[in-house]
Amino acid sequence: MNPITLAIALLCSVVVWGLIVRHLTAMPWEEAGGGSHLRDIQTVDLPAAKVAFYALLGVITSLFLLFFTAYNMRMNPSHGGDWHSVAEPGLLWLNTGLLILSSVAMQWARALAKRDNQQKLLLALIFGGLLTLAFLTGQMVAWGQMQASGQYSLSNPASAFFYLLTAVHGFHLIGGLVVWGLTLKKIKGGASAQSLQLTVELCSVYWHYLLVVWLMLFAILVST
Amino acid sequence: MVYTPIADSDDPHALHDPQSFISKYVWSQDHKVIAIQYALTALSVGLLALVLSGMMRLQLAFPESFTFINPSNYLQFVTMHGMIMVIYLLTALFLGGFGNYLIPLMCGTRDMVFPYLNMLSYWVYLLSVLILLASFFVPGGATGAGWTLYPPQAIMPGTPGADYGILLMLISLGVFIIAFTMGGLNYVTTVLQARCKGMSMMRMPLTVWGIFTATILGLLAFPALLVSAIMMTLDKTLGTSFFMPAVLSMGADAGYTGGSPILFQHLFWFFGHPEVYIVALPAFGMVSDVLSVHARKAIFGYRMMVWAIVAIGALSFVVWAHHMYVSGMNPYFGFFFATTTLIIAIPTAIKVYNWVLTLWRGNIRFTVPMLFAIGFIFTFTHGGLTGLFLGNVTVDLPLSDTYFVVGHFHMVMGVSPVLVLFAAIYHWFPKVTGRLLNTTMGKWHFWLTFLGTYSIYLPMHYLGFLGVPRRYFANGTSDFMPDSVQTINISITVAALIVAVVQLLFLFNLFWSLKHGEKAGSNPWEAASLEWQTPDTPPKHGNWGAELPVCHRWAYDYSVPGHATDFIPQNEPHNGEDSLEEMSAHPEEDH
Numbered sequence: 024m025n026p027i028t029l030a031i032a033l034l035c036s037v038v039v040w041g042l043i044v045r046h047l048t049a050m051p052w053e054e055a056g057g058g059s060h061l062r063d064i065q066t067v068d069l070p071a072a073k074v075a076f077y078a079l080l081g082v083i084t085s086l087f088l089l090f091f092t093a094y095n096m097r098m099n100p101s102h103g104g105d106w107h108s109v110a111e112p113g114l115l116w117l118n119t120g121l122l123i124l125s126s127v128a129m130q131w132a133r134a135l136a137k138r139d140n141q142q143k144l145l146l147a148l149i150f151g152g153l154l155t156l157a158f159l160t161g162q163m164v165a166w167g168q169m170q171a172s173g174q175y176s177l178s179n180p181a182s183a184f185f186y187l188l189t190a191v192h193g194f195h196l197i198g199g200l201v202v203w204g205l206t207l208k209k210i211k212g213g214a215s216a217q218s219l220q221l222t223v224e225l226c227s228v229y230w231h232y233l234l235v236v237w238l239m240l241f242a243i244l245v246s247t
Numbered sequence: 248m249v250y251t252p253i254a255d256s257d258d259p260h261a262l263h264d265p266q267s268f269i270s271k272y273v274w275s276q277d278h279k280v281i282a283i284q285y286a287l288t289a290l291s292v293g294l295l296a297l298v299l300s301g302m303m304r305l306q307l308a309f310p311e312s313f314t315f316i317n318p319s320n321y322l323q324f325v326t327m328h329g330m331i332m333v334i335y336l337l338t339a340l341f342l343g344g345f346g347n348y349l350i351p352l353m354c355g356t357r358d359m360v361f362p363y364l365n366m367l368s369y370w371v372y373l374l375s376v377l378i379l380l381a382s383f384f385v386p387g388g389a390t391g392a393g394w395t396l397y398p399p400q401a402i403m404p405g406t407p408g409a410d411y412g413i414l415l416m417l418i419s420l421g422v423f424i425i426a427f428t429m430g431g432l433n434y435v436t437t438v439l440q441a442r443c444k445g446m447s448m449m450r451m452p453l454t455v456w457g458i459f460t461a462t463i464l465g466l467l468a469f470p471a472l473l474v475s476a477i478m479m480t481l482d483k484t485l486g487t488s489f490f491m492p493a494v495l496s497m498g499a500d501a502g503y504t505g506g507s508p509i510l511f512q513h514l515f516w517f518f519g520h521p522e523v524y525i526v527a528l529p530a531f532g533m534v535s536d537v538l539s540v541h542a543r544k545a546i547f548g549y550r551m552m553v554w555a556i557v558a559i560g561a562l563s564f565v566v567w568a569h570h571m572y573v574s575g576m577n578p579y580f581g582f583f584f585a586t587t588t589l590i591i592a593i594p595t596a597i598k599v600y601n602w603v604l605t606l607w608r609g610n611i612r613f614t615v616p617m618l619f620a621i622g623f624i625f626t627f628t629h630g631g632l633t634g635l636f637l638g639n640v641t642v643d644l645p646l647s648d649t650y651f652v653v654g655h656f657h658m659v660m661g662v663s664p665v666l667v668l669f670a671a672i673y674h675w676f677p678k679v680t681g682r683l684l685n686t687t688m689g690k691w692h693f694w695l696t697f698l699g700t701y702s703i704y705l706p707m708h709y710l711g712f713l714g715v716p717r718r719y720f721a722n723g724t725s726d727f728m729p730d731s732v733q734t735i736n737i738s739i740t741v742a743a744l745i746v747a748v749v750q751l752l753f754l755f756n757l758f759w760s761l762k763h764g765e766k767a768g769s770n771p772w773e774a775a776s777l778e779w780q781t782p783d784t785p786p787k788h789g790n791w792g793a794e795l796p797v798c799h800r801w802a803y804d805y806s807v808p809g810h811a812t813d814f815i816p817q818n819e820p821h822n823g824e825d826s827l828e829e830m831s832a833h834p835e836e837d838h
């Protein structure tokens with residue numbers, strides 16, 4: 024490189040660096056009347072419980088994505104080579120239907136809470152919860168069928184993953200049912216539907232979310 | 248539903264003041280008490296981890312002298328030392344301790360948004376610690392698998408604690424993750440939703456930025472550890488083969504069909520590398536604030552510092568396999584991960600430059616916290632530079648699993664965050680207790696610790712070049728290790744023991760100053776950020792008395808020309824600005 028190019032390059036880089044530093048050391052939040060526009064800079068327009076709830080969904084998403092990734096990697100022959108695909112019990116299709124219905128019931132409950140209809144809200148919630156319990160029972164029956172058939176040994180990673188992932192999904196539903204139970208108790212204690220609006224809304228989102236997780240999981244299980 | 252921001256619906260009486268001793272100090276929902284509970288628990292296990300390292304050093308310097316240390320014990324000490332230091336001390340102290348104490352005070356809120364959840368978080372953390380400690384006492388003792396817990400050896404006979412120790416370790420980690428998630432959701436939500444009026448995100452002190460970003464990393468990365476812990480537990484207890492390959496054990500088929508240990512490594516390090524930054528980012532934030540306060544200068548390039556924290560956080564999810572170069576990966580993978588690793592050095596280097604530029608022509612006060620903060624710049628730079636070497640595949644291969652690695656990671660994630668912790672304790676102790684820590688003891692503590700750690704870890708790099716392997720009970724004799732290795736090992740051990748004893752001086756200082764320390768007043772360092780502007784020191788339940796503070800400026804107004812004092816608190820209005828009362832009377836008017 025000749026000295027002139029070098030000098031120009033150096034000059035340019037000094038200028039660029041100067042601009043970068045200027046940009047990055049600016050304090051725009053200090054200008055325009057300092058603190059007089061305090062009301063502008065506020066928090067997100069959401070109740071804290073909702074923010075925390077969505078953050079929790081982020082954590083759970085991370086968990087399931089990692090499980091799915093592990094599943095995918097373990098299937099690859101370079102990670103073991105002992106994967107024997109298994110046929111899932113037909114009962115799972117019925118269970119899927121139950122879970123969809125429970126999600127619908129939860130959505131119904133959400134609308135009722137908004138309309139402050141306590142009687143029907145109770146009914147909708149009970150429906151949603153019972154359907155969920157039916158789903159969980161169905162999953163256990165499916166497990167039982169698999170055990171009985173003797174073709175799903177734990178040493179086959181395909182069936183081990185089946186048990187593991189359905190169990191993890193089920194535990195998350197049980198967590199939801201705990202909140203569901205507490206909500207029922209509050210209604211029994213006379214809480215108005217209005218006051219439970221946020222809880223019921225978050226419950227419904229949680230149910231939809233776990234439905235989506237289940238559909239993905241089911242698709243993965245059936246297709247592999 | 249109409250939504251009212253938390254800062255606008257303030258009611259100082261909403262938090263019921265605790266009545267009895269038990270509800271005030273034991274089942275407390277006050278973030279400050281929970282912070283102290285976290286801190287004391289973490290420091291106690293940390294002390295245990297320190298003792299374990301002392302025993303390892305004794306063994307390495309004087310092999311065959313200690314009958315109570317056999318090869319199995321040694322491996323157990325290595326493992327428990329590493330795991331306790333990384334998870335149960337550093338993660339818990341930075342986030343559960345300092346996060347809990349500082350977030351509400353620095354953001355100007357009365358408490359975390361979910362105090363009950365916060366309390367649960369501590370008790371579940373304590374449970375995880377107890378489970379961990381219990382593993383020392385079960386048959387076979389604690390696990391000796393190394394803090395990385397790699398299968399197959401972690402659960403195979405021949406590894407100490409392969410029966411119960413490893414199970415308790417996995418369970419304890421699972422419980423810890425639950426505790427962390429409860430705390431973490433709280434920290435994130437509080438930062439997002441409960442900041443006081445005027446506290447925009449870009450006015451938050453870097454401490455809050457560091458803790459906030461680290462918490463998000465933790466929330467996304469800890470699930471990877473949970474997944475690997477669950478699957479390993481099943482491999483151990485139910486005989487699944489997620490990770491366990493078909494192996495012979497003691498001459499017999501162990502009953503596994505052909506799982507993938509490499510899969511475990513991917514999961515572990517997908518957690519493990521972000522974990523380094525879960526510990527480092529809060530340290531980055533806290534050291535920035537300490538440097539700025541004691542140099543009486545605004546932090547250099549605040550906006551750059553914030554974006555560097557965020558960028559490092561994001562990048563930390565795409566470098567994990569630099570811990571796996573020796574696992575026989577595809578060369579293109581190695582190339583990819585080496586590249587991302589080098590890229591992450593850019594925002595990291597920017598931070599180091601900015602710390603140095605903050606000191607540049609500052610009006611530096613060489614207080615004890617400042618000494619520790621400056622010490623951190625040294626150790627972190629050293630650890631970071633050796634990291635650049637190890638990030639390259641060809642350099643890493645021969646150095647992997649040698650003392651070079653031990654030297655590197657102790658510099659970068661052992662000593663450096665610990666120095667920041669000390670800086671932070673000396674800096675914020677006056678807010679927590681109302682008294683200053685003793686300076687003379689503090690200076691002795693600093694110099695001996697700082698020089699001591701260099702005498703411990705610099706020679707380790709050299710040992711690594713010679714090829715001295717890590718996790719070895721004894722080196723025996725071999726062609727590649729000259730006799731000087733033993734001499735060096737002895738000197739390292741002497742330094743390590745001195746450093747360990749000096750920490751007792753620190754502990755003594757903590758207790759002594761609690762009673763006899765100089766009274767600090769509310770703002771002994773003349774600092775600008777909100778936590779120093781509380782009406783009471785230590786802050787009372789609810790933190791702010793009758794009214795929440797209003798934030799008018801960033802946290803770094805030091806040595807502003809034309810101002811009477813050399814710092815301006817964050818809650819002081821600008822000249823000519825409406826006074827607080829008028830502003831809340833006509834909120835929208837003057838915009």
Ligand code: HEM
Pocket residue numbers: 297300301303304325326328329330332333337392393394395653657660661662665703716717718719743746747
């Ligand atoms: C004076 C303080 C310390 C001393 C003397 C010390 C000493 C040691 C020693 C002797 C080993 C075992 C090396 C081997 O045989 O391979 C070790 C491992 C380790 N240390 Fe430290 N250490 C100290 C502080 C820390 C801190 C603060 C951390 C926090 C990150 C830490 C994290 C680790 C880790 C992660 C390992 C690896 C464990 C493993 O190989 O599984 N240490 N340390």
Ligand SMILES: [Cu+2]
Pocket residue numbers: 519520523566567569570
């Ligand atoms: Cu790493």
